Amino acid sequence: MTGDRSGEIIPAGIAPSKISSTQNTFKRVHRGTALILAIDTLILIVITSTLINMQIGASSSAQYLVIIPAIAGGLIWTGYRRQNGWAYWPGAVIIALAAVFFAILTFNDILLFLQGSMGSLIMAILLGWATLGSIRRVRYHFHPGYKAAFFGEGEYNSIDIELEEGEMFVACSSCLAVLAIRPNMLSVNDRCPHCNNKLVSKHTAAKYSEEE
Numbered sequence: 001m002t003g004d005r006s007g008e009i010i011p012a013g014i015a016p017s018k019i020s021s022t023q024n025t026f027k028r029v030h031r032g033t034a035l036i037l038a039i040d041t042l043i044l045i046v047i048t049s050t051l052i053n054m055q056i057g058a059s060s061s062a063q064y065l066v067i068i069p070a071i072a073g074g075l076i077w078t079g080y081r082r083q084n085g086w087a088y089w090p091g092a093v094i095i096a097l098a099a100v101f102f103a104i105l106t107f108n109d110i111l112l113f114l115q116g117s118m119g120s121l122i123m124a125i126l127l128g129w130a131t132l133g134s135i136r137r138v139r140y141h142f143h144p145g146y147k148a149a150f151f152g153e154g155e156y157n158s159i160d161i162e163l164e165e166g167e168m169f170v171a172c173s174s175c176l177a178v179l180a181i182r183p184n185m186l187s188v189n190d191r192c193p194h195c196n197n198k199l200v201s202k203h204t205a206a207k208y209s210e211e212e
Contacts, residue, residue, distance in 0.1 A: 025171065026145075026146065026149035026150075029140065029146065029174065030083070030146075030149075030150065032137075033080075033091075033095075033137050033140060034077070034080055034081045036095060036133065036134065036137050037076075037077055037080055037081075037091050037094060037095055037137075038077050040094055040095050040097075040098035040134065041073040041074075041076065041077050041094055042073075043098055043101070044069070044073065044094060044097060044098060044101070045069050045070050045073050047101065048066070048069045049066040049069070049070075052065050052066055053066070073094070075087075076090045076091055076094060077091070079091075083150055083151075083152070085150075085151055088141065088147070088150060088151070089141070091141075092138050092141040095134050095137050095138050096134070096135075096138045098130075098134050099131050099134035099135050099138065102127050102128075102130045102131040102134060103127075103131045105123075105127045106124050106127040106128045106131055109121070109123045109124035109127060110124050136195055136196075139194070139195065140195070143194060145171070145178060168180070168181065168182075168183060170199070172192040172194065172195060172197065172199060174192060174195050174197035179192065179193075179199075181199070186199060186200050187200065188200050188201070
């Protein structure tokens, strides 16, 4: 590469021209998580409404009870999207509940597939993917970088890790995990130990090879 970039903290896998700050990375991750939360909230509202109607029946009183989870879910999603502190963990709980529901459906479809239902295999794959995606989003909430950015506590201003010769700090572009890496040893196969996403995109790797 041209120039001395050893002093820069670069989110791996993102072209330098697109980098402004870790806060921008957080906004992208938060936007995606808020979308997942909206979908999971809607799914849980439908499930809750169905269970209420099954237990009480399609009476007028049951219809009013359905409004309660709908209002609660809407308030949590709105608060989470606006980065209100009280909605942080309720939002994570909703995504976790959806992950459990998806996992149950995935297991059920696998059983149906083993019994000869070929169509269930496609549903098992889709629901399995949804399960893993929701679990990954829940894990973000336990990462100090994501939590600090959500509550507006700033970025990592001090990191109590001593770098060895040839190492530098980078932030995973997917989950904001701060990693100590050797830039010249990264490859497209390297993944973040926290979220398991790739640290270097194929485009970035190809561009690096060209500049060498």
